[in-house]
Amino acid sequence: xxxxxxxxxxxxxxxxxxxxxxxxxxxxxxxxxxxxxxxxxxxxxxxxxxxxxxxxxxxxxxxxxxxxxxxxxxxxxxxxxxxxxxxxxxxxxxxxxxxxxxxxxxxxxxxxxxxxxxxxxxxxxxxxxxxxxxxxxxxxxxxxxxxxxxxxxxxxxxxxxxxxxxxxxxxxxxxxxxxxxxxxxxxxxxxxxxxxxxxxxxxxxxxxxxxxxxxxxxxxxxxxxxxxxxxxxxxxxxxxxxxxxxxxxxxxxxxxxxxxxxxxxxxxxxxxxxxxxxxxxxxxxxxxxxxxxxxxxxxxxxxxxxxxxxxxxxxxxxxxxxxxxxxxxxxxxxxxxxxxxx
Amino acid sequence: xxxxxxxxxxxxxxxxxxxxxxxxxxxxxxxxxxxxxxxxxxxxxxxxxxxxxxxxxxxxxxxxxxxxxxxxxxxxxxxxxxxxxxxxxxxxxxxxxxxxxxxxxxxxxxxxxxxxxxxxxxxxxxxxxxxxxxxxxxxxxxxxxxxxxxxxxxxxxxxxxxxxxxxxxxxxxxxxxxxxxxxxxxxxxxxxxxxxxxxxxxxxxxxxxxxxxxxxxxxxxxxxxxxx
Numbered sequence: 001x002x003x004x005x006x007x008x009x010x011x012x013x014x015x016x017x018x019x020x021x022x023x024x025x026x027x028x029x030x031x032x033x034x035x036x037x038x039x040x041x042x043x044x045x046x047x048x049x050x051x052x053x054x055x056x057x058x059x060x061x062x063x064x065x066x067x068x069x070x071x072x073x074x075x076x077x078x079x080x081x082x083x084x085x086x087x088x089x090x091x092x093x094x095x096x097x098x099x100x101x102x103x104x105x106x107x108x109x110x111x112x113x114x115x116x117x118x119x120x121x122x123x124x125x126x127x128x129x130x131x132x133x134x135x136x137x138x139x140x141x142x143x144x145x146x147x148x149x150x151x152x153x154x155x156x157x158x159x160x161x162x163x164x165x166x167x168x169x170x171x172x173x174x175x176x177x178x179x180x181x182x183x184x185x186x187x188x189x190x191x192x193x194x195x196x197x198x199x200x201x202x203x204x205x206x207x208x209x210x211x212x213x214x215x216x217x218x219x220x221x222x223x224x225x226x227x228x229x230x231x232x233x234x235x236x237x238x239x240x241x242x243x244x245x246x247x248x249x250x251x252x253x254x255x256x257x258x259x260x261x262x263x264x265x266x267x268x269x270x271x272x273x274x275x276x277x278x279x280x281x282x283x284x285x286x287x288x289x290x291x292x293x294x295x296x297x298x299x300x301x302x303x304x305x306x307x308x309x310x311x312x313x314x315x316x317x318x319x320x321x322x323x324x325x326x327x328x329x330x331x332x333x334x335x336x337x338x339x340x341x342x
Numbered sequence: 343x344x345x346x347x348x349x350x351x352x353x354x355x356x357x358x359x360x361x362x363x364x365x366x367x368x369x370x371x372x373x374x375x376x377x378x379x380x381x382x383x384x385x386x387x388x389x390x391x392x393x394x395x396x397x398x399x400x401x402x403x404x405x406x407x408x409x410x411x412x413x414x415x416x417x418x419x420x421x422x423x424x425x426x427x428x429x430x431x432x433x434x435x436x437x438x439x440x441x442x443x444x445x446x447x448x449x450x451x452x453x454x455x456x457x458x459x460x461x462x463x464x465x466x467x468x469x470x471x472x473x474x475x476x477x478x479x480x481x482x483x484x485x486x487x488x489x490x491x492x493x494x495x496x497x498x499x500x501x502x503x504x505x506x507x508x509x510x511x512x513x514x515x516x517x518x519x520x521x522x523x524x525x526x527x528x529x530x531x532x533x534x535x536x537x538x539x540x541x542x543x544x545x546x547x548x549x550x551x552x553x554x555x556x557x558x559x560x561x562x563x564x565x566x567x568x569x570x
Contacts, residue, residue, distance in 0.1 A: 044559075217549055252545050
């Protein structure tokens with residue numbers, strides 16, 4: 001919970017990790033390259049006083065996690081999104097199993113999401129079903145860029161992937177978070193291509209697809225899909241930290257999201273430990289749309305911020321919101337019909 | 343004797359297709375060495391996992407640009423600090439195509455991808471120009487009625503014209519300003535959505551470029567590498 005100027009905000013952090021990229025767990029040069037790339041993201045976009053030494057960044061403690069999210073970071077509920085990367089890290093980078101240990105100790109603080117990889121075939125499907133039963137999973141984080149042996153990734157619309165999505169529907173795992181950021185494969189195409197989200201979202205109208213990173217840096221492709229598919233949401237992970245070093249760019253980016261996706265389908269995420277929620281929440285609540293951009297994008301009201309910081313994910317994940325938080329009605333669908341390019 | 347200024351000028355003609363900026367402006371040139379008739383250039387990128395397709399294009403384009411510099415007998419371009427450094431550097435050195443460089447992984451050459459990003463670069467420049475015209479008080483319909491000759495002179499205009507040529511759209515001064523990437527005039531109800539769309543394309547490119555530059559600066563903050 002965060003309070004400023006008499007306004008209260010319930011905070012759901014849609015994207016958090018508890019990872020292990022320690023040298024002992026790093027399998028090869030790719031794992032080494034991956035964590036260093038992550039570290040540069042962290043160091044480049046964080047305020048100076050929030051930048052960790054690389055050593056701590058590779059493997060932080062449970063105390064760090066609990067303090068940075070809940071004691072100091074204003075987060076009420078955090079969603080654990082796993083990132084397996086078992087080709088880069090011996091025991092995986094950040095698995096559901098590792099997250100479950102923390103969730104067991106703090107059941108009211110965390111929502112545990114799973115993952116699957118269609119390349120695991122029938123065996124993977126059975127394991128996923130068993131995990132859903134064991135951990136009561138309602139959502140998954142999918143990482144289509146993940147390497148597996150000779151394969152450098154997969155698409156949501158691959159036949160095997162559609163089979164897994166059908167299983168999600170059957171089991172009631174209806175929140176599908178999709179990482180759309182740098183991918184390696186297919187090599188000869190645009191590595192940020194979000195077109196497969198379009199196909200999957202059309203086929204599975206009853207599942208909600210949260211595109212993490214808002215399709216950064218292909219805003220135009222993502223916006224196009226979000227207007228076509230009512231079940232596509234935007235996750236602000238990696239985008240919201242721009243608020244500190246590039247506030248005007250972030251304001252424009254958010255303005256575009258509000259226009260194309262709408263205030264009811266944009267969700268806050270720190271991507272901890274990439275960034276810490278404390279400064280993100282503080283700066284986001286303080287933020288105003290620059291005056292000259294208001295005619296194009298509108299004002300950022302406390303209600304819009306409340307939705308983005310927590311109420312939207314609370315609605316999606318059925319999280320109980322305390323009575324002291326003002327309720328904000330969802331914008332009627334007919335009130336928002338963004339113009340779609342021909 | 344190879345003229346270093348000409349080498350730099352040649353590299354300045356090579357762009358990152360995603361960002362639509364010159365390698366030299368982006369700080370991607372890590373070093374230049376001239377040795378007799380041989381020029382050796384090392385390229386570096388913002389992250390270890392930057393997309394190999396664009397990395398390959400830039401490395402190959404840099405080699406081609408260097409080979410056109412008078413006096414250059416041999417041009418060696420090496421990509422450093424990248425997960426596919428070895429494959430890309432040796433692929434370009436051996437004049438292999440992209441498919442040959444990544445057997446079993448790449449299934450086609452990069453011409454289609456280049457065209458796609460040439461189109462994005464064009465729309466982004468158009469978006470920047472349209473944004474500027476809006477700030478000057480023009481309405482959407484007025485912007486759509488402009489011809490190329492009506493555009494105020496600016497760097498964005500020059501780049502917009504250059505991208506038009508690359509897309510094969512021509513530069514007739516009486517050609518309409520607001521066209522899609524296939525050269526079709528945007529009219530009527532399509533004007534507002536098109537303006538919205540090109541604004542998003544422009545913001546994408548701008549954000550991507552500033553993020554890439556920031557990451558490059560962070561990545562190489564502690565090294566002694568001179569930016570050529």
